[in-house]
Amino acid sequence: MSTQDGRAQAPKRATITDVARVAGVSRGAVSKVIRDAYGVSPAMRARVEEAIERLAYRPRTAARALRGSGFTIGLALPVFGNDFFSQIVLGVNETLAGTGYRFILAPDTSESSSSHTLDALADREVDGIIAVSPMVSTDWLENLARYVPVVVIGRHDMPAGYDTVNGDDAAGARLVMNHLLEQGHRRIVHLTGDYVQVAARPADPHSIRSVVFREMMLSAGLVPRQVTTAADPAAIVACVRDLLAGDEPPTAIFAAHDFLAIHALRVVATSEPRVAIAGYDGVDIASHPMISLTTVDQRGVEIGRTAATLLLERIKGRTTPARHVSTPELLIRRSTAPDGATG
Amino acid sequence: MSTQDGRAQAPKRATITDVARVAGVSRGAVSKVIRDAYGVSPAMRARVEEAIERLAYRPRTAARALRGSGFTIGLALPVFGNDFFSQIVLGVNETLAGTGYRFILAPDTSESSSSHTLDALADREVDGIIAVSPMVSTDWLENLARYVPVVVIGRHDMPAGYDTVNGDDAAGARLVMNHLLEQGHRRIVHLTGDYVQVAARPADPHSIRSVVFREMMLSAGLVPRQVTTAADPAAIVACVRDLLAGDEPPTAIFAAHDFLAIHALRVVATSEPRVAIAGYDGVDIASHPMISLTTVDQRGVEIGRTAATLLLERIKGRTTPARHVSTPELLIRRSTAPDGATG
DNA sequence: CTGAAAGCGCTTACAG
DNA sequence: CTGAAAGCGCTTACAG
Numbered sequence: 038m039s040t041q042d043g044r045a046q047a048p049k050r051a052t053i054t055d056v057a058r059v060a061g062v063s064r065g066a067v068s069k070v071i072r073d074a075y076g077v078s079p080a081m082r083a084r085v086e087e088a089i090e091r092l093a094y095r096p097r098t099a100a101r102a103l104r105g106s107g108f109t110i111g112l113a114l115p116v117f118g119n120d121f122f123s124q125i126v127l128g129v130n131e132t133l134a135g136t137g138y139r140f141i142l143a144p145d146t147s148e149s150s151s152s153h154t155l156d157a158l159a160d161r162e163v164d165g166i167i168a169v170s171p172m173v174s175t176d177w178l179e180n181l182a183r184y185v186p187v188v189v190i191g192r193h194d195m196p197a198g199y200d201t202v203n204g205d206d207a208a209g210a211r212l213v214m215n216h217l218l219e220q221g222h223r224r225i226v227h228l229t230g231d232y233v234q235v236a237a238r239p240a241d242p243h244s245i246r247s248v249v250f251r252e253m254m255l256s257a258g259l260v261p262r263q264v265t266t267a268a269d270p271a272a273i274v275a276c277v278r279d280l281l282a283g284d285e286p287p288t289a290i291f292a293a294h295d296f297l298a299i300h301a302l303r304v305v306a307t308s309e310p311r312v313a314i315a316g317y318d319g320v321d322i323a324s325h326p327m328i329s330l331t332t333v334d335q336r337g338v339e340i341g342r343t344a345a346t347l348l349l350e351r352i353k354g355r356t357t358p359a360r361h362v363s364t365p366e367l368l369i370r371r372s373t374a375p376d377g378a379t380g
Numbered sequence: 381m382s383t384q385d386g387r388a389q390a391p392k393r394a395t396i397t398d399v400a401r402v403a404g405v406s407r408g409a410v411s412k413v414i415r416d417a418y419g420v421s422p423a424m425r426a427r428v429e430e431a432i433e434r435l436a437y438r439p440r441t442a443a444r445a446l447r448g449s450g451f452t453i454g455l456a457l458p459v460f461g462n463d464f465f466s467q468i469v470l471g472v473n474e475t476l477a478g479t480g481y482r483f484i485l486a487p488d489t490s491e492s493s494s495s496h497t498l499d500a501l502a503d504r505e506v507d508g509i510i511a512v513s514p515m516v517s518t519d520w521l522e523n524l525a526r527y528v529p530v531v532v533i534g535r536h537d538m539p540a541g542y543d544t545v546n547g548d549d550a551a552g553a554r555l556v557m558n559h560l561l562e563q564g565h566r567r568i569v570h571l572t573g574d575y576v577q578v579a580a581r582p583a584d585p586h587s588i589r590s591v592v593f594r595e596m597m598l599s600a601g602l603v604p605r606q607v608t609t610a611a612d613p614a615a616i617v618a619c620v621r622d623l624l625a626g627d628e629p630p631t632a633i634f635a636a637h638d639f640l641a642i643h644a645l646r647v648v649a650t651s652e653p654r655v656a657i658a659g660y661d662g663v664d665i666a667s668h669p670m671i672s673l674t675t676v677d678q679r680g681v682e683i684g685r686t687a688a689t690l691l692l693e694r695i696k697g698r699t700t701p702a703r704h705v706s707t708p709e710l711l712i713r714r715s716t717a718p719d720g721a722t723g
Numbered sequence: 724c725t726g727a728a729a730g731c732g733c734t735t736a737c738a739g
Numbered sequence: 740c741t742g743a744a745a746g747c748g749c750t751t752a753c754a755g
Binding site for chain 1: 440445450461486487492526613642665
């Protein structure tokens with residue numbers, strides 16, 4: 038006996054009504070037991086719990102979220118598979134453990150921009166949203182924050198309605214530049230993503246790194262030179278290859294983030310003369326002895342933990358904005374070691 | 381005028397009722413316009429769309445899912461931040477583009493096992509679930525599949541109610557072993573995760589790789605030796621260090637997956653004599669010239685694409701089980717090159 | 724301590 | 740082509 042829709046006769050999961058019937062109580066009573074709410078007699082609780090067990094009942098988050106809270110927070114990521122963002126996710130997960138809150142991840146996809154991703158999360162009635170480097174205006178975020186608690190990672194905004202968590206990008210960039218200058222480098226190039234627009238997005242971490250690079254080169258009496266590349270490995274490799282093949286190739290590259298640095302190393306690994314490279318983020322693979330990339334540890338796990346903590350505060354009712362900045366640390370490795378120390 | 385709950389006076393997003401009121405039509409009519417359903421006059425559509433625009437209305441997925449479909453599929457991952465799984469996510473994303481379906485990710489967390497993750501997804505009333513290497517019984521999966529369309533990646537099950545997508549692990553393991561044996565290696569050790577239990581989980585990809593390793597060693601007249609390690613980098617490094625420091629250290633290591641192989645390389649990078657290493661998965665970093673790890677490309681993106689395609693079929697009504705196996709390819713790199721070719 | 728009723732925001736038949 | 744009503748599975752006051 039089949040119908041047109043193959044799922045037509047799919048069995049229904051037990052609902053709160055089924056449990057109420059089996060336990061011989063009202064639906065409201067079952068709800069109270071589930072939520073561990075005040076005012077349930079031990080006897081009733083026992084009966085309800087037995088019925089829940091027997092029916093393998095599980096409350097539907099979708100329905101709960103509609104009325105009360107679904108105990109879920111949404112984590113929006115601009116890309117999937119970036120190791121630094123993975124650190125953030127780890128931190129969020131750590132903080133949420135034991136709180137009863139779960140999280141779901143929603144990466145921006147090829148066809149959905151940051152705004153779509155954030156909207157989609159809000160549409161699912163999550164209790165709060167952590168947005169990592171969202172590419173939307175502050176106005177857009179302020180508006181979103183009117184309806185749902187929001188914490189933003191990776192934007193040095195001065196928001197009224199949401200919280201921010203960032204690394205100290207100016208300090209981190211200074212650490213890198215001081216290191217390279219101390220090594221005696223004069224021809225240093227800043228390698229960054231082609232989406233970085235310092236003028237349009239001054240609060241963007243990559244803009245700040247770029248600005249600091251420029252300032253420090255100038256005050257050292259040097260010429261700041263910056264090249265931009267698309268995000269895919271092939272483009273990065275091509276960009277760095279061109280750079281090294283051009284006139285006056287740099288002796289050092291300050292890459293705006295580790296992904297750029299690691300792919301730049303693909304070129305540098307076989308190039309002569311050697312070019313120093315420093316990255317930014319502190320991803321795990323940078324510490325691998327065969328890579329050994331100098332980088333700035335942004336403490337992604339800590340950033341994730343802090344963001345989750347702030348979001349839980351907001352969910353509980355805080356409305357005053359909080360801004361957290363974590364202190365970066367320079368990890369000096371072989372990629373910027375003086376000539377000859379190459380592994 | 382503030383209340384105890386800071387969110388008490390948070391503004392409400394416009395609902396379908398608001399739109400109906402503004403447009404002067406019924407809620408059902410608005411619903412039809414939203415869903416692009418049959419039977420709406422152009423005039424009415426125009427009025428409704430104007431109201432939607434004006435109110436910045438967005439249908440709540442949570443409410444839709446309760447009644448019809450939320451056009452969302454859930455992707456359950458056993459861990460977060462694994463590069464091979466990222467390939468799968470990319471493939472799923474590719475296939476979903478343009479279908480109107482979105483996906484949300486739910487990784488197993490420290491406190492939630494695979495079953496909790498899958499339940500949580502089902503509780504959110506997703507239209508279907510793709511489960512990557514879930515650590516639950518087949519009975520459990522069959523039961524889940526009674527209620528929601530399911531596709532499982534990374535288990536060579538013979539299911540009745542769900543689909544499976546896998547690499548050909550036996551073929552892949554043979555590629556690796558043939559390669560190592562051809563290089564003249566006799567003392568080959570298989571390095572695998574300590575959770576792998578061949579007897580208990582014969583359908584697990586890692587079990588299959590382990591079994592094939594054993595068979596091929598035996599038929600080559602060699603002694604199969606396997607060591608297991610916990611999943612964290614420190615444990616892997618300690619394990620490999622012990623292995624190399626022990627009696628009769630191997631001349632080659634067949635790691636059950638790239639993450640193991642790459643961290644094993646941390647030890648091997650500085651060890652004498654040289655030990656060949658092959659991994660399994662085909663993660664991006666393996667191709668980096670400074671890593672250059674021999675591995676089996678599992679074609680993760682293709683696996684993700686196929687899984688999404690099968691799930692969409694199931695959502696549309698297919699009930700007969702499908703099983704897809706993708707053909708792996710051996711990528712020979714420097715990590716298994718003969719002595720002296722070390723980079 | 725317990726239950727009946729209303730409502731969250733949507734969709735689905737069913738009348739008109 | 741359009742609307743009124745019932746219902747998805749839950750929670751929230753409000754009576755008793």
